[in-house]
Amino acid sequence: MKILIASDDFNELFSRDITGRIHSVFNKAMNLNIGGQLFTIGTKGVLIGPRTAILSEEVSFIDLGLIKETIFEKNGNIISFKCNHFKIEYEPTQIWMTGIKKIKKRDTLIHIEEKLKSTMSWIFEKGDESGISPIVFYLKDEFQWIKMYEFQKKDFSNKNMKFIIPRITELIKSLTLNNNDDFISGVIKTVGFGPGLTPASDDFLVGLMAGIRYSNIYFNESNEEFAAMAEMAMKKVIARTTDISYIALEEASRGNFNFAVEDVAIAILEICKGNEFESKVEQLLKIGQTSGTDILTGMVVAMMFKFN
């Protein structure tokens, strides 16, 4: 079994001999704990992201008999696992660079607004609305700049939604008022909500951070202040969510996003063919059960705010 592609941060760590333990095992991915930091190895088909390497073959890590807490070692170019003598040849054929990507040919403001509205409609037509995405119907009442095609507002008013609406509203208000302290407090009050392993509100926050970062790039604005604020917020929420979700949040606060998230952010802001754009959005919507939908919701809300 070989590594097909690895992110630059994964590659940097694995360029030396190391040891650690398996943190968690799923069918399509397993997480490795190396000195308290988590790294992911995904099977073929899983999208590359920060701290991730992808295998050249499709396997089920559960079927391979890998179990959590098992010690692994990386010696030379072999990663070996003590529980079942499973070995991975570590010599990635491609290195995927983390960090904010460039926007090549900026699209016009009118086109971007249209794309944002289309994306919002796809969230409800093609996404899974059982996460946090219906919140936009409530945010729309509060923030007039949230633009949507005409939708039949369904009854999303379950108790869970009533619980989270004021918190997200507060968070978005802090952005509009450019209030750093309120933003940090808003993030703290929002992180960790929802049933998923990456809770829905965390996914929304990842999308929100992507939307802000990439919009700043579009407008040639610095991301420094936002980065400092986001990193500070993340330090305060480390114990408030799952280890696995925290990786995505922490990396997002540094401007590192999953491949599909970057792809959609750039497709919205760059000149892009309609079909290509829609297929990129669909790719993102396929992540997890509701994760892709919730990330996209956060991204679109952030971009609508920045382009308002």
Next chain:
Amino acid sequence: MGVKYQIRKNTYYDSVTLMLISKDVGKVEGVKEAIVGMGTELNKELALALEISSDEIANMAANDFFVSVMLSDDAIWEDVILKLDELLNKKNEESGMDYRPKTIETAVKYQRDSNIAVISVPGQYAADEARKALEKNLHVMLFSDNVSIQEEKELKTLAKEKGLLMMGPDCGTAIINHVPLAFANVISEGNIGIVGASGTGTQEVSVIIDKLGKGVSQVIGTGGRDLKDEIGGITMIQGLQALIDDPKTKVIVLISKPPALEISKKILNLASQSPKPVVVDFIGGDYEMIKSYGVYPSITLEDAAHKAVALSNGDMPVDFDRFTLADSKIDKIVDLAVSKLSEDQKYLRGLFTGGTLTDEAMKLLGDSLECIYSNIPLNPDCRLVDSSKSIGHTCVDLGDDEFTQGRPHPMIDPSTRADRLTIEAEDRSVAVILMDFVLGYGSNEDPVGAMVESIKYTQQKAEDRNQHVIFIGSICGTDKDPQSLEESQKTLEDLGVIVMPSNAQAVRLVKKIMIKVNR
């Protein structure tokens, strides 16, 4: 009422599993409130707000998994835990089988007497996998689509050379040696063999054969493009020959949309030489031309089933173009339904999950309605500009590619149709909603139940504006299918839906109503 909870320390399940569990635990009868998830601070706060918390829940860590519920009766807790474990263990049980080969090669080594491979992988890998299977001398049922027509031709040519059947690509149904594959109903064993190029069309014929008390020997699917010029009907010809040679088959039925003329002649020539009677339903095809080959043409899928059953009984088949109910009863149904409509209600909206059933409906209605707008129109001028919006009389095939990109086929997940119905509910010009409900293996576990809320919503919307919408449906299913045919029918009838015994009869009823409405 009581609160029950369980915490599993440092336990991870992937998000998809957690979301599904969260939805399903909430649905257990007697569960008033439920949280399933990871022990994050916010989920703990939510548990507190819902009054289903405890000291132990308050103290758990973010990486702990928990379920907490408020129950109308404590005795239900056992059901909740059983449901939880059932959902959590589902995957483990699947992966806990003795051996699960990862490739066709190892599968054949493991199970040497296999002679057919059912392949369902993303389109880009499908042709390669099918080729590997054929090279291992396996017949193939290729459920996957997105295989190029050139690849299809190559695969079918290779299969023919090796004396194998290449069913598909995009082959949705087959019953081989009484084993249903992909979307298929549970049909009695019998002596009628079917070769079908259209999935739901083939299901409809086999279901009606079963309802008429007969059964099938084999149902061979070909994939929807088999009868195009480029492919030349390779699998249909092989399937027809196989049924001619099969001693258990006494009557043969061929089902397809009208093929290319040359292909049609080739198939009908072979059929005309068959020592066994052949019924042909080239849906909307040239009746007289088919008849001239000495085979039995049919006018609908239902008619094809009736003719096959008659021939199987040794009787002379006659056209079946009527209702099962007496005409007087049908007239009463029509009069009553029309009397409830307001003056501005004049349009039909057909919301189908089956492509062939959509096609059959439009062909049967064609001469009575001026233009039926569709995403698969009979007349190119009647193509919907935006398939998500109905105009005038509309029949949509919600299983068509444009509706299924990135989401399951509506026969598996009917939510696309449920959502579409709530849109139709807003239109005060709608008089009739026509729907198909396909039961059987592969289909949703409760295709009718999944539509109930949307039907009620539509009825309420109409009532709010002093209107009444006529719902007409047909169920493609047998009393042996995993879903209950009886309960499905009762649920629909309790909602006021007029349930007809076949798609053709449902469409004929619509036709009678629309003629009266537009008179």
